[in-house]
Amino acid sequence: MDLTQSPRSVALAERLRDFMAKHVYSNERRFFLEAERLGPWALYPVVDEIKAKAKAAGLWNLFLPGHEVEGGLTNLEYAPLCEIMGRSLFAPELFNCSAPDTGNMETILRYGTEAQKARWLDPLLAGETRSAFAMTEPEVASSDATNIGSSIVRDGDSYILNGRKWYTTGATHPRCSIIIFMGKSDPDGADVYRRQSMILVPPETPGVTVIRALPVMGFYGVPDRASEVLFDNVRVPADNMLLGEGRGFEIAQGRLGPGRIHHCMRLIGLAERVLEQMCRRAEQREAFGRTLAEQTVTLERIAQSRVAIEQARLLTLKAAMMMDTVGNKAARQEIAMIKVAAPSMVQQVIDHAIQMFGGGGTNNDHFLTTAFATARLLRLADGPDEVHRNQIAKLELRRHREQDPALTGGDSKPLTIVEARASGADGLWPRPSAA
CATH class of the missing domain: 1.20.140.10 (Butyryl-CoA Dehydrogenase, subunit A, domain 3)
Known part of the structure; x- marks a missing residue:
């Protein structure tokens, strides 16, 4: 197993450490003060200031996978870079490498149409907008995603969405431009794993209401702006569907x-x-x-x-x-x-x-x-x-x-009577006499 880092990864790691030392650690207290005083619905000036510096330094979109994008990094190359960013809770966003945006960008990159990429992916990659991911629901045990109750119903050239989501990361951000919404488009389908779909929903669409910011153990908006969002008869174009119905x-x-x-x-x-x-x-x-x-x-x-x-x-x-x-x-x-x-x-x-x-x-x-x-x-x-x-x-x-236990010595069966008698252990110690 070769875990050796590439020269490119090593060089990027050194640049990241230098950037973190110069611009990130010294601004952490300011970030937390702004987050606390301005609240989860606001922009934090310190973030915008440092993001501009990170982008100018070429430390930007490092998460992009090499098998998807020319010049991207492998997972092994990205791991130590992500570790360095993880040393500070607000650092990943500074490099456009924070959740939920990284996952959403990869989703649109991998499964989106060219029109969807032009409208929503390009501004995300540029750091001009943010995004949200709406999957978890308060009314069902969302650890089993087949429980998802939100609906996606086809109506002509549109889909109508209804559902209540929470811990929808990113929805209170003022620059949130797109929400990836997961719901059931075929609730009675024979295959429970083909009932769900994902669709792109602009947050300004009528019927989308960000009800509240949710605290995580008392912290609002740090680091991912958890939110509760209501989708009430939200109508979006059918072209907003990702990959196709049943592919959620x-x-x-x-x-x-x-x-x-x-x-x-x-x-x-x-x-x-x-x-x-x-x-x-x-x-x-x-x-x-x-x-x-x-x-x-x-x-x-x-x-x-x-x-x-x-x-x-x-x-x-x-x-x-x-x-x-x-x-x-x-x-x-x-x-x-x-x-x-x-x-x-x-x-x-x-x-x-x-x-x-x-x-x-x-x-x-x-x-x-x-x-x-x-x-x-x-x-x-x-x-x-x-x-x-x-x-x-x-x-x-x-x-x-799927393995033959005879080849691995992993058989768990007890000894048979014959095997027990033939094991030889009985002859190691004399039996007590029947006095």
């Missing part, structure tokens, strides 16, 4: 695979940042006559964090490499494994850090609470842990079902 699940799988691993790549960077904060704090603070760094519990937590980060990084890189070499479908178990492992790992690392920082770790002075909220959210976003664990286990059972 197919699109979702194509969209969510890369999105899941991008989240994990960013989380590795977030964990590294938090571990660095822990180490520096441990050497600066004293308790009971010793620095925290001299206390065994601190050393254990730092060591555990380092081991966990390295394990998660290696699994992330393996999944990225497999996506590049054998494709997303063949890599689905690895993608599911890292989607389970990374958020839980980061959540634990951040929890260690909060404990070390004490009261200051709970008030966001050190950005630990927003980091924790993000890690906890990502145990639900793009499929909850339970769904991914089920998939991992089913794929594992299938793999062993």
